[in-house]
Amino acid sequence: MIENRPWLTFISHATLMLGIALVALPVWMALVASTHPASAFGVGHIPLWFGSAGMETWQTVLFEQAGNGIDTPVWVMMLNSLVMALGITFGKIAISLLSAYAIVFFRFPFRNLCFWIIFMTLMLPVEVRIVPTYQVVANLDLLNSYTGLTLPLIASATATFLFRQCFLSIPGELVEAARIDGAGPWRFFFDILLPMSRTNIAALFVILFIYGWNQYLWPLLITTDDAYYTLVMSIKRMLSVNDGDIAWNQIMATTLLAMLPPVAVVIGMQKLFVKGLVDAEK
Amino acid sequence: MSDVVLKNIGKTYLNGFCAIPSMDLTIEEGEFIVLVGPSGCGKSTLLRMVAGLESITQGDLLIKGNKVNEKEPADRDIAMVFQNYALYPHMSVYGNMSYGLKNRGTSKAVIAEKVNAVATMLGLEELLERKPRELSGGQRQRVAMGRAMVRDPKVFLFDEPLSNLDAKLRVQMRMEIRQLQRKLGTTTLYVTHDQVEAMTLADRLVVLNKGVAEQIGTPMDLYNKPATPFVAAFIGSPSMNLFDANLTEKGVSLSESLYLPLPHAHRGSIVWGIRPEHLAIVDEQDADFALEILAVESLGAETLVHGVLKDGSVQGKAMVVRLAGPHNPELNSLLWLSAPATHWHIFDAITQQRL
Known part of the structure; x- marks a missing residue:
């Protein structure tokens, strides 16, 4: 479509720029705020340009302690978040791949029932089943552990459904050709199925990583030991100060650090992500 | 082995x-x-x-x-x-x-x-x-x-x-x-x-x-x-012309008024067929039947003529004739054809087997 309407171009560009400004301004302010000393915020106006205390704040937060009673530095919490996010992501992908594989390619009794039971768990996210799940995890002695952080969040109906649709679109002839070529179930899974669904896996990786990284309620419940705090939940803890002297600079720095990994994943996997959602290269 | x-x-x-x-x-x-x-x-x-x-x-x-x-x-x-x-x-x-x-x-x-x-x-x-x-x-x-x-x-x-x-x-x-x-x-x-x-x-x-x-x-x-x-x-393209017919003393009866002579025939219902390429254009007096031309497909090397049998009484038995080389017969005109008995295919109408 070739159009030459200068006004349309102008308005659309202006709208886009306004949108970018709306999204970017808070990020900018957080960045600026993290470079001012904590006292700068009691004055009544918000600084819009960098201050002088930047290096100091970032260093304290990253390597010494996050502030407000949390003794662990942010890098430890980033590591915790990363372990949790990656654990959830890989766990979800592995389990959904296997269950979708079973549901699509194997004939066993109650196959459809199994699928619908999995599908029904869509109605039961962690928030709904939080008390019993907590009980189970506590009884298994998994409080304050990486297993406890990841395991209850791993089962995923959404991902199973997505892979099921992806597998269903693989032509039957291909499965038969692999059978004639002597590929058993595992060979078929690893040699044919996995490579063919790699764009879907990548797209799902991005979504699930962000989902895992942004977990708030669950880590808040089951971690009581600073060593297992995750980044996202600790921000809230840093805010709850009794005497009102909130260390905004440190919080802003932590917030920015919490944003980095998801952004990195999205930017790094952008191409595969779009391909996985749009492209059907079968 | x-x-x-x-x-x-x-x-x-x-x-x-x-x-x-x-x-x-x-x-x-x-x-x-x-x-x-x-x-x-x-x-x-x-x-x-x-x-x-x-x-x-x-x-x-x-x-x-x-x-x-x-x-x-x-x-x-x-x-x-x-x-x-x-x-x-x-x-x-x-x-x-x-x-x-x-x-x-x-x-x-x-x-x-x-x-x-x-x-x-x-x-x-x-x-x-x-x-x-x-x-x-x-x-x-x-x-x-x-x-x-x-x-x-x-x-x-x-x-x-x-x-x-x-x-x-x-x-x-x-x-x-x-x-x-x-x-x-x-x-x-x-x-x-x-x-x-x-x-x-x-x-x-x-x-x-x-x-x-x-x-x-x-x-x-x-x-x-x-x-x-x-x-x-x-088998064969265009496919064979097949007609439900009867065997009588007078020969193969394609319709009440159209008989193809066949010696020592016994009676019974049959399916009679002839391939399009085995029909030949002849003069009116030598012809077995006439075809009213409905459509002509010219393919260069051969010409396919689609038509219906013209036998006075019953209309509408479709037949295809395959002629070598280019021909240009007029639509709705009559084509006089002979069907040589050596190329006939006769099947029993009930058992569907070749006779």
Whole structure:
């Protein structure tokens, strides 16, 4: 479509720029705020340009302690978040791949029932089943552990459904050709199925990583030991100060650090992500 | 020794639908057998039963004397070429062709040697590193055949492999498949719904109708002596002119007023047929009947004339005449034809068998 309407171009560009400004301004302010000393915020106006205390704040937060009673530095919490996010992501992908594989390619009794039971768990996210799940995890002695952080969040109906649709679109002839070529179930899974669904896996990786990284309620419940705090939940803890002297600079720095990994994943996997959602290269 | 033997083979689906009641077929070593029939006649099912992709519910399947009913497709020593090629989209041509060997634990050096030899034979040397999506239809077809040939199986199975190609390429690939099969001498079972493909490729044809083999024989047998009206109509293009008729003392009665003389005829209902190419234009006094011309298809080398029999009483028995070379008869005019008795095909109307 070739159009030459200068006004349309102008308005659309202006709208886009306004949108970018709306999204970017808070990020900018957080960045600026993290470079001012904590006292700068009691004055009544918000600084819009960098201050002088930047290096100091970032260093304290990253390597010494996050502030407000949390003794662990942010890098430890980033590591915790990363372990949790990656654990959830890989766990979800592995389990959904296997269950979708079973549901699509194997004939066993109650196959459809199994699928619908999995599908029904869509109605039961962690928030709904939080008390019993907590009980189970506590009884298994998994409080304050990486297993406890990841395991209850791993089962995923959404991902199973997505892979099921992806597998269903693989032509039957291909499965038969692999059978004639002597590929058993595992060979078929690893040699044919996995490579063919790699764009879907990548797209799902991005979504699930962000989902895992942004977990708030669950880590808040089951971690009581600073060593297992995750980044996202600790921000809230840093805010709850009794005497009102909130260390905004440190919080802003932590917030920015919490944003980095998801952004990195999205930017790094952008191409595969779009391909996985749009492209059907079968 | 016969290569593949189908003994009383049958297939009944779980829902009770009987796709193939019972079938006997003995295929000699190196023979090219074509299964042909209209869609839904069970030809693909039969092929897939031989391949092991469809279970056999009755009878025995022997390959080289071994009963293979219960064996996995990979253990039957067969290779199959699929209609949509079924190439692995994420693997290169080399990967596609070597996958079966790799799974069987063949050493890398042997695989490379075999794949390269087959690639040379099929003219695929330049394409070995390409992905299937970067190939044209004909090239994909070749890769699919290469994948089958690399394994050097006892039996090739083809499931309508040419139906996705354009007409010109189809003719070319047809000849290639025939030449390759002759060169390799591998027993081949080939499924198609295209009777031209069937006639040109086959050593022997199996014409299937509703899961039953109507006739098994060489292409020329089937053309000259079709056993049933179904085979008569299926083999040959345009297909044979078939009419319900009666045998009387006066001869073959196509309608109340139209008789074709036939000595010492007995009485009964028959199906009478003659191929379009065996009708000849003659003068009015020598003619057996007249055709009112409704449409003319000029193809250059031949002309097809479509019309209805004109016999005074009954109208509307459609007939096709095939004339060599260009002709230009006028529409709605009459064409006087003779139907030489040596080219007649007569079938019993009740048993559907050739008389």
